Amino acid sequence: MTDDTLAAFCAALERAMPDLRMTIDAPDDPAGETFVDLCGEGFKTSVSYRPGVGFGIFVSADAYGARPDEIYRDSGKAAHRIDQLRAQTRAGGQPARLSLRDMRALVGATQTEIATALHIKQPSVQRAENRPTVRLDTLAHYVAAMGGQLEMSAVFDDMEVRIEHPGLVETRR
């Protein structure tokens, strides 16, 4: 990822949100962390960019030294995600963590395409996206149908462990 990647991100933002004001705060070292500050119509956020790593998007409340909540290696997906967060703000809400529906939109898949990949009906996908609870194997298959891989970990005061479960293993690439 290079300056071209950052330029592509900015161009994608301008196309999708032409009213958004954008300021680039670049470090002296081109390999360092650049910030793109975005502001417009009640929406304000900053995006971090590290060459070779990707775009860091912040969703949680700010704190000194906090790292990004989401990483995108694709400039188009990063810009799309900013558009989603702005839409949440415009609708009167607060920027929220990625939902299944938003994740599907980012990868450009329809509910019908996911349903076909999972050999289920489209309304079942719709229900999975809207339900407050979802079966672990359903979630794993949903993510796999989009080309991703669901991982699960448990964090304790004195240990942090990746959890293996049959529902996850069977979808592993």
Added chain:
Amino acid sequence: MMPKSERVAEFLRRLGDAPPASSHGEAFDLLADTLNRVEDEFTDVPFDPTRYLSDGRLYPPQADSSRSVDGRPDLTRYRSRGHNTWIGENGAIHVRTLNGTVLLDKPGAGGKTAELV
């Protein structure tokens, strides 16, 4: 785990109370050591500065993210999501939010602050 806002307040309190630094390098290390100690003390998240994605821990500025300051060759600026941190060659440390709220204005060992307008 103590909330981030309380850890940041503790970090700023300790940094403000620490003996002043006398150089940029000392100040940079003082800031990093102070934040890392607070995070070690009040979180159980292991220190992993190579991790870009949030792990719940707060990290000090990194050297490769420094910015020159126009007209102030004695200062270096470090940017994070919502804050700027200026460190002076005299060891002064100045932290403010992007909207201009000053959180810390610590003088260097010679008694001078970063003297930002």
